[in-house]
Amino acid sequence: MAHAQPATAPAVLQEVRPAVLPRAVLVEHGRSFSWITDKICGIIEGKTPAWWWVCFIVACFVASFTVGGITYLVATGVGVWGHANPVNWAWDIVNFVFWIGIGHAGTLISAILCLLRQKWRTSINRAAEAMTIFAVVCAAIFPVFHVGRVWYAWYLFPIPNSNIIWQNFRSPLEWDVFAVSTYGTVSVLFWYVGLIPDLAVLRDRFYAAGNKFRSFLYGVFAMGWRGSNRHWSNYEMAYLILAGVSTPLVLSVHTIVSFDFAVSLLPGWHTTIFPPYFVAGAIFSGFGMVLTLMLPLRAIYGLQDLITQYHIDCMCKITLATGTIVGYAYGMEFFIAWYSSNPYEGFAFINRAFGHYSWAYWIMISCNVITPQFFWSKWIRRNTTLVWVLAIFVNVGMWFERFVIIVTSLARDFLPSSWGYYSPSIVEIFTFFGTFGVFSTLFLLFIRFLPIMPMAELKAVTPQADVHGGRHGDHKTGFGDPASIEQGGAKP
Amino acid sequence: MSKLFPKSANKLPLQILIYLGVLAGIATAGATYYLTPKYTRVGYAPVQPVPFSHAQHVQEVGLDCRYCHSSVDKSGHSNVPTAQTCMNCHNVIKPTSPLLAPVRESFEKNTPVPWVWVHRTPDFAYFNHAIHVNRGVSCVECHGKVNEMDTVAHTQPLSMAFCIECHRNPEMRLRDPKDIFNLDSKNLADQGRAEDARKYIHDWKVMPPQSCSGCHR
Numbered sequence: 001m002a003h004a005q006p007a008t009a010p011a012v013l014q015e016v017r018p019a020v021l022p023r024a025v026l027v028e029h030g031r032s033f034s035w036i037t038d039k040i041c042g043i044i045e046g047k048t049p050a051w052w053w054v055c056f057i058v059a060c061f062v063a064s065f066t067v068g069g070i071t072y073l074v075a076t077g078v079g080v081w082g083h084a085n086p087v088n089w090a091w092d093i094v095n096f097v098f099w100i101g102i103g104h105a106g107t108l109i110s111a112i113l114c115l116l117r118q119k120w121r122t123s124i125n126r127a128a129e130a131m132t133i134f135a136v137v138c139a140a141i142f143p144v145f146h147v148g149r150v151w152y153a154w155y156l157f158p159i160p161n162s163n164i165i166w167q168n169f170r171s172p173l174e175w176d177v178f179a180v181s182t183y184g185t186v187s188v189l190f191w192y193v194g195l196i197p198d199l200a201v202l203r204d205r206f207y208a209a210g211n212k213f214r215s216f217l218y219g220v221f222a223m224g225w226r227g228s229n230r231h232w233s234n235y236e237m238a239y240l241i242l243a244g245v246s247t248p249l250v251l252s253v254h255t256i257v258s259f260d261f262a263v264s265l266l267p268g269w270h271t272t273i274f275p276p277y278f279v280a281g282a283i284f285s286g287f288g289m290v291l292t293l294m295l296p297l298r299a300i301y302g303l304q305d306l307i308t309q310y311h312i313d314c315m316c317k318i319t320l321a322t323g324t325i326v327g328y329a330y331g332m333e334f335f336i337a338w339y340s341s342n343p344y345e346g347f348a349f350i351n352r353a354f355g356h357y358s359w360a361y362w363i364m365i366s367c368n369v370i371t372p373q374f375f376w377s378k379w380i381r382r383n384t385t386l387v388w389v390l391a392i393f394v395n396v397g398m399w400f401e402r403f404v405i406i407v408t409s410l411a412r413d414f415l416p417s418s419w420g421y422y423s424p425s426i427v428e429i430f431t432f433f434g435t436f437g438v439f440s441t442l443f444l445l446f447i448r449f450l451p452i453m454p455m456a457e458l459k460a461v462t463p464q465a466d467v468h469g470g471r472h473g474d475h476k477t478g479f480g481d482p483a484s485i486e487q488g489g490a491k492p
Numbered sequence: 493m494s495k496l497f498p499k500s501a502n503k504l505p506l507q508i509l510i511y512l513g514v515l516a517g518i519a520t521a522g523a524t525y526y527l528t529p530k531y532t533r534v535g536y537a538p539v540q541p542v543p544f545s546h547a548q549h550v551q552e553v554g555l556d557c558r559y560c561h562s563s564v565d566k567s568g569h570s571n572v573p574t575a576q577t578c579m580n581c582h583n584v585i586k587p588t589s590p591l592l593a594p595v596r597e598s599f600e601k602n603t604p605v606p607w608v609w610v611h612r613t614p615d616f617a618y619f620n621h622a623i624h625v626n627r628g629v630s631c632v633e634c635h636g637k638v639n640e641m642d643t644v645a646h647t648q649p650l651s652m653a654f655c656i657e658c659h660r661n662p663e664m665r666l667r668d669p670k671d672i673f674n675l676d677s678k679n680l681a682d683q684g685r686a687e688d689a690r691k692y693i694h695d696w697k698v699m700p701p702q703s704c705s706g707c708h709r
Contacts (some may be wrong), residue, residue, distance in 0.1 A: 219496050219497060224507070
């Protein structure tokens with residue numbers, strides 16, 4: 001930091017002359033407030049670009065595979081998926097955990113980074129929260145349709161019914177219902193509350209431009225926001241409370257998802273390492289997806305001044321940290337399988353690495369353990385194409401992680417007489433393939449019609465928002481202050 | 493912005509919430525009343541191909557349930573009698589009645605009388621008549637006072653709740669084994685003899701299953 005030494009600093013500091021590390025600037029090139037507003041609103045106000053239409057049509061076409069797969073399932077029965085004894089959880093639960101995990105980066109960025117005052121979150125949090133919500137939508141499709149007769153899916157909730165049966169609250173599957181529905185609700189609230197001031201900006205701009213219809217639509221959702229001091233003070237408090245409510249969710253949701261497995265007795269599932277390991281994996285996969293989405297957006301819309309190299313570095317470093325935790329967990333699972341002297345546990349892990357599904361295991365290891373290690377290199381972090389490709393590998397690897405955990409454990413349980421090999425049916429493949437279309441369709445609609453970055457928050461982290469101009473008494477805060485960086489920091 | 497929204501729009505969110513709340517309340521109450529078996533099944537009394545009166549045959553003639561439904565205490569399935577059973581009497585009593593024409597036709601052609609099914613157990617539920625009647629559950633508990641019906645009507649909801657309430661508290665429904673087919677008798681609990689019912693449950697090992705697979709096999 002560029003703080004000057006306190007008066008009581010040891011004399012040795014005068015000799016060694018510690019280097020001053022300036023804080024990175026979060027909005028580059030000294031962009032003004034109005035530039036930010038014009039940039040973000042311009043995406044919505046401008047003409048729909050041709051690439052958007054192409055992507056949208058392709059996304060809708062891909063999404064139709066999910067619609068088709070689900071329609072066929074409802075019309076025929078859940079047997080059209082490839083599960084059968086002994087593998088009764090397969091792609092559906094793999095896909096559910098995969099999509100739910102992706103959402104976690106959004107919640108981490110919006111909640112935990114907000115409470116920790118990590119100001120770099122502002123340029124990516126809106127899109128990451130949108131990603132969270134759309135990922136929860138994709139995730140929910142799978143367990144809901146796995147119940148078979150989907151019109152009875154409301155049995156998941158404790159609603160009095162004429163069968164006088166009640167949910168089994170000792171089952172982690174029931175905890176999952178509450179974990180995921182709470183997660184979805186809080187994520188939507190968080191996203192929406194953050195959107196309100198920006199929706200009001202769009203309402204006013206469309207009104208000024210004479211587009212009453214769009215002004216009205218944005219106005220309805222802006223709920224009469226006028227930007228008064230009282231509005232802002234309530235808004236800040238609401239946002240802080242929601243950040244506080246969401247923070248435990250970052251940890252609890254995937255912990256409970258991991259309980260679906262850890263609470264059972266199956267070798268390969270029944271381990272205490274699952275909750276932290278799943279949470280780290282979820283954040284790892286989530287940041288993989290954030291990078292996958294934000295890097296193209298940054299290139300297409302020319303947002304390099306708002307999503308700077310510093311932002312990409314931060315995201316890569318979190319991916320590296322969580323990916324390394326996941327790699328450690330893989331190693332620790334093997335260690336415990338050996339150390340516990342439990343022959344079933346030992347077999348489960350040997351079988352993962354060298355059994356029928358070893359191909360999936362080694363894809364997982366290469367994508368999840370090796371890929372993130374590239375992010376140690378500054379050169380790689382500065383090559384956005386390479387970062388994007390590595391992020392894709394992270395996404396692939398995390399899907400395979402869930403496949404390895406779920407399918408290999410079920411296919412080889414205690415009784416060799418009930419061993420089996422699972423292959424997905426074409427309906428399952430189509431349904432999963434289609435969820436990428438569902439996700440992309442929703443995300444494309446989001447970037448076309450809603451502000452992809454929180455304008456007010458971005459303005460607060462610009463250098464010009466620092467009213468002290470970096471000068472506070474004798475000190476220099478150096479906080480986002482271009483002057484202090486140009487001068488190489490504060491005088492000792 | 494006064495041109496965009498009238499001042500009354502300030503009250504809209506609250507109004508919408510209240511309307512939605514009221515609507516949800518009405519929908520819940522309506523579904524609870526109109527969409528549950530207490531309403532959808534009770535009272536169903538279809539017109540049968542032959543206007544057979546249970547009241548007349550039980551009260552005037554004095555037939556036992558098992559004269560016609562002969563497998564009810566021996567088999568999981570309780571049978572509807574064949575025309576042979578009817579013709580035991582009706583070849584001499586009212587042998588030419590036009591009301592009995594479908595029965596005679598069934599008897600001659602060896603095809604069933606197309607009775608309309610009233611108490612329909614769904615495919616996914618297993619129900620065994622013999623085990624119920626042989627452990628103190630009378631016909632009347634599920635079918636109502638058939639001995640007083642001219643046209644058979646659905647008197648109980650026969651919902652899953654109906655089954656489970658009895659499976660949880662069988663002492664409220666059991667009666668003396670000699671009274672099973674006497675539809676005018678009272679069950680032990682109604683006679684104030686719930687203690688006897690509990691002793692009976694113990695002695696006869698009445699163990700109604702409450703697990704899912706007890707009925708959904």
